[in-house]
Amino acid sequence: MFRKLCKLLLRLSGWKLDSNLPNDIHKSIVIAAPHTSNWDFWYMILSFGIYGLKIRFTVKKEWMRFPFNLIMKPLGGIAIDRSPRKDGNRPSLVEAMVDLFNNSKELIIVITPEGTRSRQTSWKTGFFHVAQNASVPILLGYVDYKTKTAGIGKKVIPSTYQETMQEIMDFYQNIHPRFPEKFALDQSFL
Secondary structure, eight states: OHHHHHHHHHHHTTOEEOOOOOSOOSEEEEEEEOOOSTHHHHHHHHHHHHHTOOOEEEEEGGGGSTTTHHHHHHHTEEEEOOSOOOTTOSOOHHHHHHHHHHTOSSEEEEEOTTOSSSOOSSOOOHHHHHHHHHTOOEEEEEEETTTTEEEEEEEEOOOSHHHHHHHHHHHHTTOOOSSGGGOOOOGGGO
């Protein structure tokens, strides 16, 4: 029922789904880019609803307190402690996410490597280290406002940092954000 509702809502909004969903993606990191508008989240939810995939995403632990947890938890939120580490008292974000993958049979985590909806000329790289250390693929999720297409465009198997990031930047070079002035590829790879 949820899948049919998502299909209807995506169609009514004039958007279409990228049908190139790779097989066997029970464990993966999904890059969500470009991320320039809150509408990006809406199209992502509809796309993954149609795919029938249960996604998870990281959110500041403060967003998992009442009353926000009533919305965030059912949507797939995973609370993350982003306070500064003191003397190694807690694992790093990368270590915590690798542990999540190692202790899960199925886990798809969506990451926004830009880190914000404002223009960033260098992307956060934790997603690469998580994927490499947990031996999971990186799926390139996107919302293209020019073609009104959303979904997964490509599956990337992490190799070296340089090669993997270059492959990712090459893919996103042809994607059109809602607000182009707020989006930039990682300048280190252009």
